[in-house]
Amino acid sequence: MSKTAIITGSGRGIGAAIAKRLAKDGFDIAINELSEEAGQQTAEECRALGVKAGVFAADVSDYAQCEEMIKKVKDEFKTIDVLVNNAGITRDGLLLRMSEETYDTVIRINQKSVFNMTKLAGAAMLRQKSGSIVNLASVAGLYGNPGQMNYSASKGAVIAMTKTAAKELGSRGIRVNAVAPGFIQTPMTDKLTEEQKSAILGQIAMKRYGQPEEIANVVAFLCSDDSSYVTGQIIEISGGLSM
Numbered sequence: 001m002s003k004t005a006i007i008t009g010s011g012r013g014i015g016a017a018i019a020k021r022l023a024k025d026g027f028d029i030a031i032n033e034l035s036e037e038a039g040q041q042t043a044e045e046c047r048a049l050g051v052k053a054g055v056f057a058a059d060v061s062d063y064a065q066c067e068e069m070i071k072k073v074k075d076e077f078k079t080i081d082v083l084v085n086n087a088g089i090t091r092d093g094l095l096l097r098m099s100e101e102t103y104d105t106v107i108r109i110n111q112k113s114v115f116n117m118t119k120l121a122g123a124a125m126l127r128q129k130s131g132s133i134v135n136l137a138s139v140a141g142l143y144g145n146p147g148q149m150n151y152s153a154s155k156g157a158v159i160a161m162t163k164t165a166a167k168e169l170g171s172r173g174i175r176v177n178a179v180a181p182g183f184i185q186t187p188m189t190d191k192l193t194e195e196q197k198s199a200i201l202g203q204i205a206m207k208r209y210g211q212p213e214e215i216a217n218v219v220a221f222l223c224s225d226d227s228s229y230v231t232g233q234i235i236e237i238s239g240g241l242s243m
């Protein structure tokens with residue numbers, strides 16, 4: 001029987017690369033995006049790789065929308081074998097200028113979404129007694145980053161949530177891991193200024209930015225049986241940004 005992977009925010013960037021990589025590995029793909037339209041291109045690219053793919057629109061920060069979406073995915077694909085919590089946003093600004101609303105929005109989308117989706121997809125995996133969950137953290141969640149009080153708080157929480165879920169679900173055959181990317185070329189980082197980009201480049205041992213496919217390769221490993229004894233781990237993928 002084929003396996004199903006649901007990837008949040010997979011209409012573009014890292015999420016789209018993960019969806020395509022998992023499709024190449026034979027998973028049927030449930031693409032989540034804010035709108036149906038935003039996920040269509042990834043769905044077509046996955047289908048071209050010979051698997052089933054569907055778009056499931058939902059704002060993953062909203063529990064009720066996640067509940068509805070998981071129900072639809074189960075109706076269409078029967079099982080949920082992999083969950084990748086990828087959807088995320090940045091709203092950068094220095095602490096003293098950051099509004100409460102900006103702080104709360106990033107926490108809700110980057111952090112609460114992981115609670116929503118892990119609880120709901122985790123329940124489906126519990127019944128199957130197997131599953132792999134991979135969370136997109138960030139080097140900002142490991143080390144902090146000026147201008148990203150909200151983002152680094154959300155990603156630090158995702159790291160703690162990864163370890164907690166791994167401890168709660170491990171005995172039931174469900175593994176939970178995270179990747180912590182450094183600077184990856186996507187629409188999220190395209191909006192940084194040239195000055196910000198070259199400052200980051202100076203700190204990277206490999207002296208280049210990462211590509212979404214380089215995150216997808218590690219996520220695919222964590223979703224596969226090749227990592228069958230790996231859980232609760234945070235893998236940094238940053239070209240040696242920190243060591």
Ligand code: NAD
Binds near residue numbers: 187
């Ligand atoms: P991106 O902005 O290119 O893509 C994010 C996608 O998530 C978008 O398609 C967006 O529509 C979707 N999304 C946003 N809010 C959503 C919501 N509430 N519900 C459903 N979908 C939603 O970003 P990216 O660079 O591909 O980043 C993907 C993940 O990787 C994020 O969690 C990000 O924090 C993390 N990350 C990225 C980098 C990087 O350098 N790009 C570094 C570290 C971590």
